[in-house]
Amino acid sequence: MPPELMLAHLVAFRTVAGRPNGALIDFVRDYLIENGVPFSVIAGPEGDRFNLFASIGPVGVPGYILSGHVDVVPAGEPDWRADPFTLREEAGRLIGRGACDMKGFVAAVLSAVPDLARRELAAPIHIALSYDEEAGCLGVPHLIKRLPTLCAAPLGCIVGEPTGLVPVLRHKGKATIRVSAEGISGHSSRPDLGCNAIHRLIPVLTAARAQSAALESGAQDPHFAPPWSTLQVGTVSGGQAVNILPAAAQAMIEARAIAGVDPQGLLAPVIAAAGEGVTVELQSAYPALSLDEASPLAALAAEISGQTPLAAVSFGTEAGLFQAAGVPSVVCGPGDIARAHKPEEYLTVEELHAARAMALRLGDRLAAA
Known part of the structure; x- marks a missing residue:
């Protein structure tokens, strides 16, 4: 199947993060069956979202994973000039939600399946498709947990997030928490008869600001910009009117950590500041990625991409999770x-x-190995 047609099929599935993706996985499953490629579908605990892992070549031999997520962010912006879930071509551009992030990579790999399946590979190429990456890499851990039962320990993983086909060796890790405060509503003229939920959030917000400032003089890695770990309050909400005591308030806080630093650990002082009536929930977390320039995987990625590796990027991916599981990743x-x-x-x-x-x-490369 031409890659443009494959991409059109994938974009047409409205696999917004947090919603079912079974129809897309069924489409890929049928395509793999047509091409004689064995696969496993790995359900997540949600029951309506699935990962898929396929292998071309001898699974008992260490090989390489090509990994991509099939979920996308919502497409409710008013500036779309046509249906975002119908791929269209204009002046060499293939336009649609997820075309770049990252159904394009998935379409490219799947379109290559018939050619790859006809080759006698000395080592396998695995295809890993995951769900809910955009919600904090929620799906792929269930796939990674199953890897030992699916194939020999992989030599490496290439995560196809958009980098201009330049291999990227490092990215920061991330953890996000939701902090919720409960109060008692009432008239603002009698605060003694109620409880202000926003006020209950203030110690947490103050701790977040202090931790953010402290990190600037903490551990640093010159590969990143900025070279230190960061922490920020992303959203704050609560209250109805200025003369009503707010009964509820909420904040979303994220930490981004350089390699070697636990992003959840960066949030510890913030969590410790949560007092009475305040609850903290971890929303998502994934570790940083750090691949040495001298790694065989870095050399392989440079060879097949034709590009010199880049030291680091600021956004995060599922690659850190593969690396944490013992699979070198780029x-x-x-x-x-x-x-x-x-x-x-x-x-x-x-x-x-x-x-x-x-x-x-x-x-x-693997056929010649």
Whole structure:
């Protein structure tokens, strides 16, 4: 199947993070069956979302994973000029929600399946598709847990997030918490008869600001910009009117950690500041990625992409989770992250075909191994 047609099929599935993705997984499953490629579908605990893991070549031999998520962010922006879930081409641009982040990479790899399946590979190429990456990498841990039962320990994993097909060796880790405060509503003229939920949040917000400032003089890694770990309050909500004591308030706080630093640990002083009537829930967490320039995987990624590896990027991916599970990982996929999560998101035809060619070069490399 041409990669443009494959991408059109994938974009048409409205796999917004947090919603069912079974129809897309069924489509991929049927496609793999047609091409004689064995696979496993790994259900998440939600019951309506699934990962998929397929293997081309001898699964008892260490090989490489090509990994991508099939969920997308919502497409409710008013600036879309057509249905965001119907792929359209304009002047060499393939426009649609998820075209760049990151169904384009998935389409490129899947379109290469028939060619790869016809080759005699000395080592396997695995395809890993995950769900709810956009909600905090929630789906792929269930797939990673099953890896020992699916294949020999992989030599490496290429996560195809949009990097312009430049291999990226590092990214920060991330953890996000929701802090909720409960109060007692009432008239603002009698605060003694109620309890202000927003006021209950203030110690947490103060601790977050202090931790953010402290991190600037903490551990640093010059590969990143900024070179230190960061922490910020992203949202604060609560209250109805200025003369009503707010009965509820909420804040979302995130930490981004350089390699070697636990992002959840960065939030410890913030969590400790939560007093009476305040609850804290961990929303998502994933570790940083750090791959040495001298790694064989870095050399392989440079070879098949034709690009010199980049030291680091600021956004996060599922690669850190694969690395934490013992699978060396790199980020390398088509497109530009600056186009993601925006109306008129696109991948160029040239970028799509270049990603397909990269997957085929990996096949050439493993056939010659």
